[in-house]
Amino acid sequence: MNDRLVSIASQFALEGEILDITPVGEGFINDTYRIHTVGSAPDYILQRKNGNIFKDVPAMMENIRKVTEHIRRKVIAAGGDPDREVMRVIPTRTGRLCHRDEGGEHWAATLFIDDTVTYDRADSPALARMGGIGIGHFQSQLADFDEPLAETIPGFHDIRHRFAQWDRTLSLDAAGRCREAAEEIGWIEARRDEMLAFWRLVEEGVIPRHVTHNDTKISNFLFDRQGNVLCVIDLDTVMNSTSLNDFGDAIRTYANTGAEDDRDLARVGMSMEFFTAYTDGYLSQHARELSEAERAYLAFSARYITYEQVLRFLMDYLDGDTYYKIRSADHNLVRTRAQYRLLRSMEEQYGAMCEAVRELNAKYNR
CATH class of the missing domain: 3.30.200.20 (Phosphorylase Kinase; domain 1)
Structure with a gap:
């Protein structure tokens, strides 16, 4: 030992x-x-x-x-x-x-919670739906929580804060990589205004803040042997933010047909089947507690969080890989490109995503 x-x-x-x-x-x-x-x-x-x-x-x-x-x-x-x-x-x-x-x-x-199952990815729509039930139930359990929480990572999903970091990264070019990543930098800049417009609704209170997990990948859930969500784990990032962050981050991981760091971009995309399954599970637990604005931006939150992750992986690459653990010199750049391909897939299917949310909201708000 x-x-x-x-x-x-x-x-x-x-x-x-x-x-x-x-x-x-x-x-x-x-x-x-x-x-x-x-x-x-x-x-x-x-x-x-x-x-x-x-x-x-x-x-x-x-x-x-x-x-x-x-x-x-x-x-x-x-x-x-x-x-x-x-x-x-x-x-x-x-x-x-x-x-x-x-x-x-x-x-x-x-x-340690014994006799449980964990997953690195949702490998079926049924499992994706159970994940949606898990985070929807988690948020529902905390809907009446009213104690103050510390901000464990300042500005964690605050895109205005991320842009301040991003602008410093570009100005310093600490690892000398900005020139080679000019195309990827352009992906970030082309969507800056759209993402700031969304976050302004959170800042102004149009989209409310609640207790959120802020890292809802499927590996942060324990399942029982029957396939039901048993327990939410890894609560290091639990704090007050919009519940949309949890939804969007789950879609980013559950509905991705490839890996987060997939080198083969042909494998990467967003599965509408998995998106719909997760959304169905989530809204089955939490639809009636969501505000009108939260419902309206549910689908967009997947684009927002995925965009933020593109920015964060690229920013860490430009900074010289100081935040995420890496397995190769270009690991963060590989992650950036894979997440951007996922974002583009979401943008291409955004109309269908919004329609699925509308139909499921109607189903659970009858």
Whole structure:
């Protein structure tokens, strides 16, 4: 066993003796491990939080505590199992929500939810629909949440903030890559006004803000063996924003016929079948709580979030790959081009997307 990881894990109020600690997944941002315990004691998830991205980890963990406790009360009231249907934060032995090691890194622990299934992508319309049910239910559970939340990543889905970063990136050209990426830079600039016009509606309150997850890819859901959404995980980015961010980001990942970093752009596009299935699941849980403006911009939110991701991948490439983990020197550029192909597919099918939303809104608002 890794003695350092054992020492860190021992700072938390765990039941049982630690048997082993093994890596889990390959996250872009954090490092995640499973703590295996001896005998009948539960296992746990141990995670190193990326301090370069999350500047105030204690505040982030306080957000997670507030939101999970709110959902836990809802689950208990509904007769569910709160240790399977909502994350449980494990405090340190001194009662803190995270541990800071000797190197200044922050670590957090949660209860491991056993006998679950995870997916890297939605491989069927039925699974996409279940994902829609999951995030729709999550937002519905938090519709009456009224506690303040810290902004864990300032301006996370705020395109005005992103453009301020973008303009600095172009002016500095830190990695000397702007000239070679002139075409890709043009993709961003051609849509600047349209994206700012949408975000202005959020700034003015026409599109309201709620508690949102802000990273709704399918790998952030645990499913039971019957294929039902069991629990929403990875709540590091939970904060107040428009609920449209969650919808749009889910479509960006669920309905993509290719991979997020696909080098073969012929494989990349948005599946209308998957879009409709996800939207059906989402609105089945949350349609009546959405405002008229939210319904009107539901389809556009997929274009907005996908555009933002094109910008962020390209910006990281131009900055010299300082944010996302990469597997090759051009990984962020590959991601940029794949996400742009997905965006173009959405633009080409936008009329059909809007019609599907109208029909499903009518179905669930009768």
